[in-house]
Amino acid sequence: MIGSLLKLDNVNAFYGRAQILFNVSMAVGRGEVVALMGRNGAGKSTTMKAIMGMLQGTRGGISFAGKEIRGMQPYQIARLGLGFVPEDRRIFSDLTVMENLSVGRQPARPGQPEWSPESLFRLFPNLGTMPFRLGGHMSGGEQQMLTVARTLMGNPSLVLLDEPSEGVAPLIVEQMANMIMGLKERGLSILLSEQNIHFAELVSDRAYVLEKGQIRYEGTIEELARDEEVRRAYLTV
Numbered sequence: 001m002i003g004s005l006l007k008l009d010n011v012n013a014f015y016g017r018a019q020i021l022f023n024v025s026m027a028v029g030r031g032e033v034v035a036l037m038g039r040n041g042a043g044k045s046t047t048m049k050a051i052m053g054m055l056q057g058t059r060g061g062i063s064f065a066g067k068e069i070r071g072m073q074p075y076q077i078a079r080l081g082l083g084f085v086p087e088d089r090r091i092f093s094d095l096t097v098m099e100n101l102s103v104g105r106q107p108a109r110p111g112q113p114e115w116s117p118e119s120l121f122r123l124f125p126n127l128g129t130m131p132f133r134l135g136g137h138m139s140g141g142e143q144q145m146l147t148v149a150r151t152l153m154g155n156p157s158l159v160l161l162d163e164p165s166e167g168v169a170p171l172i173v174e175q176m177a178n179m180i181m182g183l184k185e186r187g188l189s190i191l192l193s194e195q196n197i198h199f200a201e202l203v204s205d206r207a208y209v210l211e212k213g214q215i216r217y218e219g220t221i222e223e224l225a226r227d228e229e230v231r232r233a234y235l236t237v
Helices: 044-051 074-079 097-103 117-123 140-152 170-185 197-203 221-226 228-234
Strands: 004-015 018-029 033-037 057-064 082-085 158-162 189-194 206-211 214-220
Touching (some): 004 044, 004 189, 018 033, 018 044, 018 214, 033 197, 044 057, 044 158, 074 082, 082 140, 097 117, 097 140, 117 140, 140 158, 140 170, 189 197, 197 221, 206 228, 214 228, 221 228
Parallel strands (some): 033 189, 033 206, 082 158, 158 189
Antiparallel strands (some): 004 018
Protein backbone atom coordinates (compact mmCIF):
# COMPACT_ATOMS: atom_id res chain seq x y z
CA MET A 1 0.00 0.00 0.00
CA ILE A 2 1.39 3.41 -1.01
CA GLY A 3 1.61 5.84 1.89
CA SER A 4 1.27 3.16 4.56
CA LEU A 5 1.70 4.38 8.12
CA LEU A 6 2.50 0.87 9.39
CA LYS A 7 4.00 -1.85 7.21
CA LEU A 8 5.04 -5.43 7.97
CA ASP A 9 7.18 -7.24 5.41
CA ASN A 10 7.68 -11.01 5.79
CA VAL A 11 7.65 -10.89 9.59
CA ASN A 12 8.54 -14.07 11.46
CA ALA A 13 8.15 -14.20 15.23
CA PHE A 14 9.14 -16.72 17.87
CA TYR A 15 8.52 -17.59 21.50
CA GLY A 16 11.80 -19.28 22.36
CA ARG A 17 12.27 -21.95 19.70
CA ALA A 18 8.59 -22.07 18.74
CA GLN A 19 7.80 -20.10 15.59
CA ILE A 20 4.41 -18.36 15.82
CA LEU A 21 4.34 -16.02 12.78
CA PHE A 22 5.35 -17.06 9.27
CA ASN A 23 6.16 -14.36 6.67
CA VAL A 24 3.37 -12.01 7.74
CA SER A 25 3.03 -9.01 5.41
CA MET A 26 0.38 -6.33 5.93
CA ALA A 27 -0.14 -2.59 6.02
CA VAL A 28 -2.27 0.09 7.66
CA GLY A 29 -2.84 3.39 5.84
CA ARG A 30 -3.29 6.80 7.40
CA GLY A 31 -6.78 7.26 8.82
CA GLU A 32 -7.64 3.62 8.18
CA VAL A 33 -9.15 1.01 10.49
CA VAL A 34 -7.83 -2.46 9.67
CA ALA A 35 -9.09 -5.63 11.35
CA LEU A 36 -6.65 -8.46 12.03
CA MET A 37 -8.93 -11.46 12.39
CA GLY A 38 -8.62 -15.11 13.31
CA ARG A 39 -9.48 -17.68 15.93
CA ASN A 40 -7.85 -17.89 19.36
CA GLY A 41 -4.21 -18.87 18.92
CA ALA A 42 -4.02 -17.73 15.29
CA GLY A 43 -1.26 -15.22 16.08
CA LYS A 44 -3.12 -11.91 16.37
CA SER A 45 -1.70 -10.85 19.75
CA THR A 46 1.75 -12.10 18.73
CA THR A 47 1.62 -9.86 15.68
CA MET A 48 0.89 -6.83 17.85
CA LYS A 49 3.62 -7.71 20.34
CA ALA A 50 6.08 -8.12 17.46
CA ILE A 51 5.15 -4.67 16.15
CA MET A 52 5.68 -3.15 19.60
CA GLY A 53 9.12 -4.71 20.06
CA MET A 54 7.96 -7.02 22.84
CA LEU A 55 9.36 -10.23 21.27
CA GLN A 56 13.09 -10.84 21.04
CA GLY A 57 12.99 -13.37 18.21
CA THR A 58 11.39 -11.24 15.49
CA ARG A 59 12.69 -11.16 11.93
CA GLY A 60 11.60 -9.28 8.82
CA GLY A 61 10.72 -5.65 8.24
CA ILE A 62 8.46 -3.54 10.46
CA SER A 63 8.24 0.15 9.60
CA PHE A 64 6.18 2.93 11.13
CA ALA A 65 5.86 6.36 9.51
CA GLY A 66 8.68 5.39 7.14
CA LYS A 67 11.08 4.40 9.96
CA GLU A 68 12.28 0.85 10.57
CA ILE A 69 11.28 -0.02 14.14
CA ARG A 70 12.16 -3.69 14.41
CA GLY A 71 14.86 -3.99 17.04
CA MET A 72 13.73 -0.91 18.97
CA GLN A 73 12.59 -1.07 22.60
CA PRO A 74 8.83 -0.79 23.27
CA TYR A 75 9.20 2.62 24.96
CA GLN A 76 11.09 3.95 21.91
CA ILE A 77 8.34 2.73 19.59
CA ALA A 78 5.66 4.30 21.79
CA ARG A 79 7.50 7.63 21.70
CA LEU A 80 7.26 7.59 17.89
CA GLY A 81 3.46 7.68 18.20
CA LEU A 82 2.45 4.03 18.15
CA GLY A 83 -0.02 3.19 20.94
CA PHE A 84 -0.85 -0.30 22.21
CA VAL A 85 -3.96 -1.39 24.11
CA PRO A 86 -3.28 -4.97 25.31
CA GLU A 87 -6.04 -7.51 25.77
CA ASP A 88 -5.32 -7.85 29.50
CA ARG A 89 -5.86 -4.08 30.08
CA ARG A 90 -3.04 -3.51 32.61
CA ILE A 91 -4.46 -0.47 34.32
CA PHE A 92 -3.03 0.69 37.64
CA SER A 93 -5.66 -0.61 40.04
CA ASP A 94 -4.48 1.52 42.98
CA LEU A 95 -4.56 4.76 40.96
CA THR A 96 -7.63 6.84 40.12
CA VAL A 97 -8.94 7.37 36.60
CA MET A 98 -7.25 10.78 36.44
CA GLU A 99 -3.97 9.37 37.76
CA ASN A 100 -4.05 6.54 35.20
CA LEU A 101 -4.53 9.11 32.46
CA SER A 102 -1.65 11.23 33.73
CA VAL A 103 0.68 8.22 33.53
CA GLY A 104 0.03 7.95 29.79
CA ARG A 105 0.65 11.62 28.95
CA GLN A 106 3.09 12.39 26.14
CA PRO A 107 3.77 15.63 24.24
CA ALA A 108 1.51 16.64 21.35
CA ARG A 109 2.57 15.53 17.85
CA PRO A 110 2.37 17.77 14.77
CA GLY A 111 -0.65 16.95 12.63
CA GLN A 112 -2.17 14.59 15.19
CA PRO A 113 -5.15 15.05 17.54
CA GLU A 114 -4.11 16.26 20.96
CA TRP A 115 -5.93 14.52 23.80
CA SER A 116 -6.73 15.81 27.26
CA PRO A 117 -8.81 14.29 30.08
CA GLU A 118 -11.64 16.65 29.08
CA SER A 119 -11.70 15.53 25.43
CA LEU A 120 -11.42 11.89 26.49
CA PHE A 121 -14.38 12.25 28.85
CA ARG A 122 -16.43 13.44 25.89
CA LEU A 123 -15.38 10.29 24.02
CA PHE A 124 -15.93 8.08 27.11
CA PRO A 125 -18.82 9.64 29.08
CA ASN A 126 -18.73 6.79 31.61
CA LEU A 127 -15.20 7.73 32.66
CA GLY A 128 -16.26 11.35 33.04
CA THR A 129 -18.61 10.35 35.85
CA MET A 130 -15.83 8.69 37.88
CA PRO A 131 -12.58 10.72 37.58
CA PHE A 132 -11.50 9.87 41.14
CA ARG A 133 -12.55 6.22 41.21
CA LEU A 134 -9.73 3.71 41.73
CA GLY A 135 -9.02 1.48 38.75
CA GLY A 136 -9.52 -1.60 40.90
CA HIS A 137 -13.09 -0.52 41.69
CA MET A 138 -14.20 -0.37 38.03
CA SER A 139 -16.00 -2.97 35.92
CA GLY A 140 -14.16 -4.85 33.19
CA GLY A 141 -15.73 -2.69 30.49
CA GLU A 142 -14.83 0.52 32.32
CA GLN A 143 -11.26 -0.71 32.74
CA GLN A 144 -11.14 -1.42 29.00
CA MET A 145 -12.23 2.14 28.26
CA LEU A 146 -9.66 3.51 30.70
CA THR A 147 -6.90 1.52 29.01
CA VAL A 148 -7.83 2.99 25.63
CA ALA A 149 -8.09 6.50 27.10
CA ARG A 150 -4.70 6.20 28.81
CA THR A 151 -3.14 5.12 25.49
CA LEU A 152 -4.70 8.12 23.74
CA MET A 153 -3.10 10.43 26.31
CA GLY A 154 0.14 9.58 24.50
CA ASN A 155 -1.27 11.38 21.41
CA PRO A 156 -0.52 8.44 19.07
CA SER A 157 -1.02 8.50 15.31
CA LEU A 158 -1.79 4.76 15.24
CA VAL A 159 -3.27 2.52 17.93
CA LEU A 160 -3.08 -1.27 18.17
CA LEU A 161 -6.28 -2.51 19.84
CA ASP A 162 -6.09 -6.13 20.99
CA GLU A 163 -9.54 -7.78 21.26
CA PRO A 164 -11.49 -4.72 22.49
CA SER A 165 -14.86 -6.51 22.36
CA GLU A 166 -13.66 -9.64 24.20
CA GLY A 167 -15.40 -10.38 27.48
CA VAL A 168 -17.31 -7.12 27.90
CA ALA A 169 -21.05 -6.47 28.03
CA PRO A 170 -22.98 -5.83 24.77
CA LEU A 171 -23.59 -2.20 25.77
CA ILE A 172 -19.83 -1.67 26.21
CA VAL A 173 -19.19 -3.33 22.83
CA GLU A 174 -21.52 -0.78 21.24
CA GLN A 175 -19.72 2.04 23.02
CA MET A 176 -16.38 0.64 21.83
CA ALA A 177 -17.62 0.64 18.25
CA ASN A 178 -18.75 4.26 18.57
CA MET A 179 -15.40 5.14 20.13
CA ILE A 180 -13.44 3.60 17.24
CA MET A 181 -15.55 5.48 14.69
CA GLY A 182 -14.97 8.69 16.65
CA LEU A 183 -11.21 8.11 16.60
CA LYS A 184 -11.29 7.47 12.86
CA GLU A 185 -13.17 10.72 12.30
CA ARG A 186 -10.32 12.50 14.07
CA GLY A 187 -7.80 10.96 11.67
CA LEU A 188 -6.39 8.22 13.89
CA SER A 189 -5.26 4.95 12.31
CA ILE A 190 -6.19 1.70 14.06
CA LEU A 191 -5.10 -1.92 13.79
CA LEU A 192 -7.78 -3.98 15.49
CA SER A 193 -7.31 -7.58 16.63
CA GLU A 194 -10.75 -9.15 16.59
CA GLN A 195 -12.66 -12.44 16.33
CA ASN A 196 -16.14 -10.95 16.06
CA ILE A 197 -16.94 -10.36 12.38
CA HIS A 198 -20.01 -8.30 13.26
CA PHE A 199 -17.97 -5.91 15.40
CA ALA A 200 -15.21 -5.69 12.78
CA GLU A 201 -17.79 -5.01 10.07
CA LEU A 202 -19.12 -2.02 12.02
CA VAL A 203 -15.79 -0.22 12.29
CA SER A 204 -13.23 -1.55 9.79
CA ASP A 205 -12.22 -0.63 6.24
CA ARG A 206 -10.15 -3.71 5.44
CA ALA A 207 -9.32 -7.06 7.03
CA TYR A 208 -6.53 -9.60 7.17
CA VAL A 209 -7.27 -13.13 8.38
CA LEU A 210 -4.61 -15.12 10.25
CA GLU A 211 -4.54 -18.89 10.64
CA LYS A 212 -1.65 -20.67 12.36
CA GLY A 213 0.53 -17.58 12.05
CA GLN A 214 0.02 -17.04 8.33
CA ILE A 215 -2.07 -14.50 6.43
CA ARG A 216 -4.77 -16.53 4.67
CA TYR A 217 -6.97 -13.71 3.38
CA GLU A 218 -6.94 -9.97 2.79
CA GLY A 219 -9.62 -7.71 1.36
CA THR A 220 -12.24 -5.15 2.27
CA ILE A 221 -14.38 -5.88 5.29
CA GLU A 222 -17.44 -6.01 3.00
CA GLU A 223 -15.79 -8.73 0.90
CA LEU A 224 -14.96 -10.75 4.00
CA ALA A 225 -18.48 -10.40 5.37
CA ARG A 226 -19.85 -11.79 2.09
CA ASP A 227 -17.32 -14.64 1.81
CA GLU A 228 -18.96 -17.42 3.77
CA GLU A 229 -16.33 -19.97 2.75
CA VAL A 230 -13.46 -17.94 4.22
CA ARG A 231 -15.40 -17.16 7.40
CA ARG A 232 -16.26 -20.84 7.89
CA ALA A 233 -12.65 -21.93 7.24
CA TYR A 234 -10.86 -19.40 9.44
CA LEU A 235 -13.25 -17.57 11.79
CA THR A 236 -16.03 -19.85 13.02
CA VAL A 237 -15.33 -21.90 16.13
